[in-house]
Amino acid sequence: MPNDYFQFQQFRVQQGNSAMKVCTDACIFGAWMAKQLQDCTGNLLDIGTGTGLLSLLVAQKNQLQITAIELDEAAALEAAGNFQQSPWQKRLEVIQADVRDYSVDVSFDYIISNPPFYDNDLPSGNEQRDIALHSKELKLEALISSINRLLQPTGKWAVLLPEHRRTFAIQLAQQSGWNIEKQLLVSQRAAVSPFRCCLLFSKRDNLVVETEILYIRELEEYSAGMRALLSDYYLAFAS
DSSP states (O other), X not given: OOOSEEEBSSOEEEOTTOSSOOOHHHHHHHHHHHHHXXXXXXXXXXXXXXXXXXXXXXXXXXXXXXXXXXXXXXXXXXXXXXXHXXXXXXXXXXXXXXXXXXXXXXXXXXXXEOOOOBSSSOOOSOHHHHHHHBTTSOOHHHHHHHXXXXXXXXXXXXXXXXXXXXXXXXXXXXXXXXEEEXXXXXXXXXXXXXOEEEEEEESOSSOOOEEEEEESEETTEEOHHHHHHXXXXXXXXXX
16 A cells, blocks of 8 residues: 655655555656756646646756646645645645636746546546546647647647557647657666656757657666656655
8 A cells, every 4th residue: 555655855745635646657757857947937837736746846956936737626635735845835836627627817838747648448446546547537639738728839848648659649749739859768677668758849840859768777776867867856866
């Protein structure tokens, strides 16, 4: 049974009331995006924040004003508590709402999302977890539609997806004028195919796509790349 909290070097994520717990691939995505946005200013929207994990990982590395939106009431309350207990509480806010109905007067500079993964997989029977994990409530098409509405044309957005949905996501984004700028492919080990991808989009033209591959483990240990990416976050990687 997962713990009710996950302790990082600079913050703690309470997760007892959220369907989606802290997981390795979400930590990788959050740390990777924090690296892309390091020293950036402006505002960022985290769509489907859950516990607030991605927002907290990103907030540690920059001065962005971060709005996190979450459909599930229990998860939104938990994220708000995690933000309140963090060192960056003044730059973090949670809104409990459906992003498809959400509107703001000023567009965002950046958007990140760890959306529901599974379109056709068998639901678990736990409604809260199914909404969080399966695209029952938020299809990828609806996510991109919301991004088109909420993100500045000069902005950037990023998403964490299963590797098998990467080509579809890129093609779908291109239909709205978004081009893949960077991608991180995540694999358990060097001999194993990637199972997750982190994709960063913008409307810049003639891009040479930057592709990285991250192996989580080398033999039975965490890889050097994994340690470097999460060295400022995981307690086990603290120097």
